[in-house]
Amino acid sequence: MYYVELLISGxxxxxxxxxxxxxxxxxxxxxxxxxFAHGELIAWGAYGLLLFMLPPLxxxxxxxxxxxxxLSAIIALGTERIAFRPLRKKAAVTILIASIGASxxxxxxLQLAFGGDLKSYPVAFEGTVDLMGVRVTHVQIAMVAAAxxxxxxxxxxxxxxxxxxxxxxxxxxxDLAAIYGLPLAAVRIAVWVLGAGLAALGGVLVGLDSNLDxxxxxxxxxxxxxxxxxxxxxxxxGALIGGLLIGTAENLSTAVISPGYKDFIxxxxxxxxxxxxxxxxxxxxxxxx
Amino acid sequence: MDYLLxxxxxxxxxxxxxxxxxxxxxxxxxxxxGQVAFFAIGAYAxxxxxxxxxxxxxxxLAAIVVAALAGLLIxxxxxxxxxxxxxxxxxxxxxxxxxxxLNERWATGGPMGIPAIPRPEWLxxxxxxxxxxxxxxxxxxxxxxxxxxxxxxAPFGRTLKLIREDENVAMAFARxxxxxxxxxxxxxxxxxxxxxxxxxxYLTYISPNDFTVQTTILLLLCLVLGGKGTxxxxxxxxxxxxVIQEALxxxxxxxxxxxxxxxxxxxxxxxxxxxxxxxRPQGLIGEMRE
Numbered sequence: 001m002y003y004v005e006l007l008i009s010g011x012x013x014x015x016x017x018x019x020x021x022x023x024x025x026x027x028x029x030x031x032x033x034x035x036f037a038h039g040e041l042i043a044w045g046a047y048g049l050l051l052f053m054l055p056p057l058x059x060x061x062x063x064x065x066x067x068x069x070x071l072s073a074i075i076a077l078g079t080e081r082i083a084f085r086p087l088r089k090k091a092a093v094t095i096l097i098a099s100i101g102a103s104x105x106x107x108x109x110l111q112l113a114f115g116g117d118l119k120s121y122p123v124a125f126e127g128t129v130d131l132m133g134v135r136v137t138h139v140q141i142a143m144v145a146a147a148x149x150x151x152x153x154x155x156x157x158x159x160x161x162x163x164x165x166x167x168x169x170x171x172x173x174x175d176l177a178a179i180y181g182l183p184l185a186a187v188r189i190a191v192w193v194l195g196a197g198l199a200a201l202g203g204v205l206v207g208l209d210s211n212l213d214x215x216x217x218x219x220x221x222x223x224x225x226x227x228x229x230x231x232x233x234x235x236x237x238g239a240l241i242g243g244l245l246i247g248t249a250e251n252l253s254t255a256v257i258s259p260g261y262k263d264f265i266x267x268x269x270x271x272x273x274x275x276x277x278x279x280x281x282x283x284x285x286x287x288x289x
Numbered sequence: 290m291d292y293l294l295x296x297x298x299x300x301x302x303x304x305x306x307x308x309x310x311x312x313x314x315x316x317x318x319x320x321x322x323g324q325v326a327f328f329a330i331g332a333y334a335x336x337x338x339x340x341x342x343x344x345x346x347x348x349x350l351a352a353i354v355v356a357a358l359a360g361l362l363i364x365x366x367x368x369x370x371x372x373x374x375x376x377x378x379x380x381x382x383x384x385x386x387x388x389x390x391l392n393e394r395w396a397t398g399g400p401m402g403i404p405a406i407p408r409p410e411w412l413x414x415x416x417x418x419x420x421x422x423x424x425x426x427x428x429x430x431x432x433x434x435x436x437x438x439x440x441x442x443a444p445f446g447r448t449l450k451l452i453r454e455d456e457n458v459a460m461a462f463a464r465x466x467x468x469x470x471x472x473x474x475x476x477x478x479x480x481x482x483x484x485x486x487x488x489x490x491y492l493t494y495i496s497p498n499d500f501t502v503q504t505t506i507l508l509l510l511c512l513v514l515g516g517k518g519t520x521x522x523x524x525x526x527x528x529x530x531x532v533i534q535e536a537l538x539x540x541x542x543x544x545x546x547x548x549x550x551x552x553x554x555x556x557x558x559x560x561x562x563x564x565x566x567x568x569r570p571q572g573l574i575g576e577m578r579e
Contacts, residue, residue, distance in 0.1 A: 033373070034373050034377060082563070083563045083566075083567070086567045087566060087567060090566075090570075091372075092372060092373045093320045093372055093373050093376060094566055094570060095566075096320075096373050096376060097320075097509065097513065097562065097566055098562070098563045098566040098567070100322075100506055100509065100562065101506075101510075101558075101559045101560065101561070101562025101563040101565075101566065102559065102563055103559070104503075104506050104555055104556075104558060104559030104562065105555070105556050105559035105560050105563070106559075107555065107559075108551075108552040108553070108554075108555025108556045108559060109552070109556055111551070111552040111555070112549060112552035112553060112556065115548075218502060222381075222384070225377065225381075258392060260388070260391060260392040261388065261392055263384075263388060264385060264388050267381040267382075267384050267385045267388070268385070270377065270378065270381040271366070271378055271381045271382065271385070274370055274374050274377065274378040274381075275366050275369060275370065275378070278370070278374055
């Protein structure tokens with residue numbers, strides 16, 4: 001039973017890692033750079049919800065969720081406009097350094113606005129259900145459900161809608177897509193808003209499960225990196241599998257190694273994949289790419 | 290007066306640290322975002338040995354050797370990657386080292402860190418004052434900076450720059466590209482290890498919290514602001530950044546305002562890094578290009 005519980009909590013955290021990873025992998029797939037500031041969109045989504053739930057606004061959890069996701073999307077679009085777009089013709093490493101700077105700005109702004117201590121939401125979802133003898137928390141169910149719904153919606157968007165087709169076209173061959181006169185501006189907005197919104201949703205879920213911590217973005221980013229690398233950069237549905245794999249691997253590892261080394265798993269995966277299979281475990285199969 | 294000495298010591302240490310990264314990021318075009326790992330290895334090695342009773346000079350020497358060996362070892366897998374992949378992998382390496390320091394309590398004290406690291410003694414007498422420490426640190430730093438400067442101007446450094454600009458040309462001139470990069474990483478790690486050891490003996494207390502991504506970002510700012518690829522760039526950049534950072538720490542502010550200083554400084558430093566990339570990627574001192 002112990003292992004089943006570890007597996008379930010692993011799948012639940014893996015679901016949030018997958019949500020984190022969507023934006024990172026789509027930005028890489030479409031614009032060909034690693035956005036180090038992506039983690040801060042997770043954190044700003046989580047803290048944004050807190051902002052709208054506290055006075056003076058005092059919205060309910062449900063009412064505050066949409067503005068929190070929107071806040072994260074606005075921050076993403078703002079960072080893109082100010083920091084990344086002027087550099088789009090530069091080397092990927094130049095944009096990577098700029099995004100490291102942007103992450104420092106956003107993380108420090110978070111600490112300025114909310115302080116450095118751990119915070120938690122003024123509501124608690126502490127219920128658990130008993131599934132055939134296994135204890136599952138409501139938050140864990142919400143995590144899995146949110147990821148399932150998000151990826152189903154993403155699949156529909158990418159496959160069945162016009163903007164989804166444009167997004168896949170730009171990810172496949174940006175020059176050709178531009179020659180055909182496909183709307184880059186709309187694709188850019190779609191990629192950043194979707195990526196930031198899902199990252200923020202994941203951040204909120206992690207905040208519900210544990211705490212809000214100004215450095216939650218950084219740790220979320222690491223998990224997202226690992227998920228992206230497993231799935232292959234640019235591959236949205238690969239990132240889903242990657243996220244789930246890392247979540248379960250991390251949680252199952254606590255049965256055999258010290259829990260202090262839980263984060264080590266993600267780093268080791270990043271390191272080994274970059275070294276041996278930078279194209280991801282499922283190269284050849286492509287998602288948005 | 291002690292403030293000024295403190296700022297000077299921190300600046301000197303970071304000059305060596307920034308110059309060490311420069312040999313990779315500036316001269317060789319190796320975007321190492323995990324240089325803090327070698328700083329940490331140097332700091333921990335020297336701290337563990339000296340609290341264990343070894344003489345400080347010997348501990349620091351050992352710290353340099355251990356850091357150099359770590360640089361040599363990690364260069365083997367890292368150098369199979371390039372560009373941003375190299376950067377992310379090196380960052381992952383640095384975080385793995387930090388997690389090791391956090392979890393191997395028997396050696397590193399875990400999250401509590403290592404307290405009471407001895408300061409060097411002044412010619413066998415009482416522990417040093419700040420002035421004396423500054424003299425020691427500055428002398429060692431001058432030695433390291435001079436060494437790095439000479440290397441950078443020597444055929445070795447010029448070959449690294451050639452590799453940075455075009456590996457194929459370097460190969461056409463029969464240069465072993467990987468061997469050059471490996472040596473650059475080894476020397477660079479050694480210098481970072483020296484900086485870390487100095488830092489540990491100056492602050493007399495280290496913990497894994499000192500070696501996070503935040504330190505990496507600060508170091509990156511020092512180098513990019515001053516001008517990567519130049520000899521004076523990292524010295525200028527580290528001087529400026531450390532003077533600003535450490536001076537702000539001693540502003541006579543009310544506690545509720547003082548709490549805001551660090552985040553505001555973070556916003557400014559991050560914004561400067563972004564702005565530099567957009568407006569002046571070569572930094573304050575641009576590299577001369579013929």
